[in-house]
Amino acid sequence: MINRYLTDLASLFFPETCAGCDTPLVYGEKLICTSCWYHLPFTFAHDQMATSGTGQTASFLHFVGSSRVQRIIHQLKYRNRPEIGTLLGEKYGAVLLETTPFAEAEVIVPVPLHPKKLRKRGYNQSAYFAQGLSRSMQKPTAECLTRHRATQSQTTKTRYERYKNMEAAFRLNDAAVIAGKHVLLVDDVLTTGATLEACAEALLAGGALNVNCVTIAKAL
Known part of the structure; x- marks a missing residue:
């Protein structure tokens, strides 16, 4: 009291x-x-990715402009509120535990930021989302990817240009933690899937058994 x-x-x-x-x-x-x-506009859906390399992807929310979701993502990324990512991960992790193939994940890997952007922001919002998922799903996280090449803004690019922009941008720095395992790759917002595919390619090349993807939101 x-x-x-x-x-x-x-x-x-x-x-x-x-x-x-x-x-x-x-x-x-x-x-x-x-x-x-x-x-909140929950997706209630788990969609098959267009490219085979990334397996399946699931998004917690639909992302539309000038909406609650946009404001929440903005607070998470630009207003120093990383705990929002953890909360969303905890909520969504409870759902994913009941969903194949996401419940089969053995390790959760967040999409990394480029070191320059990480220094500027002070944290990786996707890593906080991964922490929340880890708490609910009782799976370990591994920050085993690095973004070794800074990429241009994706906002005005075509789908093809986005894929080319992300080509070879990520590197696996610890293959042992994902070798032979079911990997759950996580990011904040899904647009074309170019970032997820580039990361998945690096993980699969390093020996991951398969890679499925989860994001906080999916752009409409």
Whole structure:
């Protein structure tokens, strides 16, 4: 009772706001308010990737512009709130545990940032998402990929240009942790799949048994 009183008092003067709608959170809510959770556009689907190298991919949410999901992703990536990624991973991990082939994963690998971008941001949002998945799925994480070549912005590129842009951008620095294993590759937002395919190619070349992919959101 005392702890709740102190929490309520602190929230009165320093209210924590929802990452989706910026309204103050009430007691018991964490990072995202109940209303936003209710209205989030969950995919409820697991889609086959167009390219065979990446196996299957699943996305937690649909990503559309000027939406709750866009605001949540923006808070996660650019407002120093990496804990949002962990929370989303915990929620989605519980779903994936009931879903083949994702439940068969033996190790979870986040898509890496280029070192320059990592220094600027201070954290890799995909690694925090991976941590959340790890907690729910009880699978280890391995940050065994490095992005050794900085890539140009993908925003205005065609599908083919995106694939060429990501070609040979990733390198596996510890093959032992993925050799002969079912790998779950994770990222924040799925657009064309070029980044996931480039990472999957590096993992498969290093001896991974197979690579399935999971993202927080999928662009429509």
